[in-house]
Amino acid sequence: MRKLLLTAALIASLGVIGNATANTELNANTKKVEQQALSETEELAELSKKLNNPLADLWMLWTQHDVTSLEDKAGNSYISHSTKFQPVMSFDFSDDYNFILRPVFQFQSIEVPGMERENGLGDTAVLAAIGPKTPKNGWTIGAGVSAFLPTAEETYLSTNGADQFAIGPSLIAIKLGEKYTYGAVVQHFEGVGQSEAVNSKGEEEDLSLTDIQYIWRVRMSSKLQIGMAPNITIDWNKSGSDKYTVPVGLGFDYMTRFGDTPVRLAVEGYRYVMQADEFGPEWGIRFVVIPVVKNPLL
Structure with missing residues (x-):
């Protein structure tokens, strides 16, 4: 009887020890999973901040689709689409x-008054800039050169119908804060060589265009931001208010991961408060997908 009681006590003790060991291993595994999740969240949060800096040391496969509603003087509406692929490459x-x-390859589908819809490749834009690796007092400021290459398949698919090589200076100034990000990317293009565009007098008209992307974002969480980054354009060949195209809007972006690849997803909507009276944009929607990839040179 005594041996039986001792055996039962031993078995019970082993069971308690086994449960304690299992609970310890379970707690350790749970902490490990929590630490891994925290590490991934911190990594995505850091990438989300760096993506706000156009001069960051990142490689990105930026893909953007814009849907724009345009209106003529008679009040007729037209829809245009533009899909841009922008591989962003950083070098020491x-x-x-x-x-x-940052080269920008674009496929255009444009509908205009008095013409059938035109589809095909548009001009290729290129931005080359130099800037500091580390922001100073939260500011990162860079400068460089921008160019248009006349790769459009049809004249109307080219920038302002010029079908012309263009080049000019670029300036980047961004304030990077823990909660707020704001600034601008300014590019100017002057046409060089023969232009297909003509003015009201029937004279050849060289491209003269300024693009200002103004940026304002507010960080709502480690992965989520709200704000906007629309493009103001100034066509110096036009007069008065017709030379300005000015959108305002709001959207959000979210940092996530597809497999091992960090990806930013964004949607923004715009209303144009200034545009050409004869024919100009009324509203637009922008969809953006930005996979962050490893530098293949490292």
């Missing part, structure tokens, strides 16, 4: 500066 320029190269 020196110990303190990055060199950024």
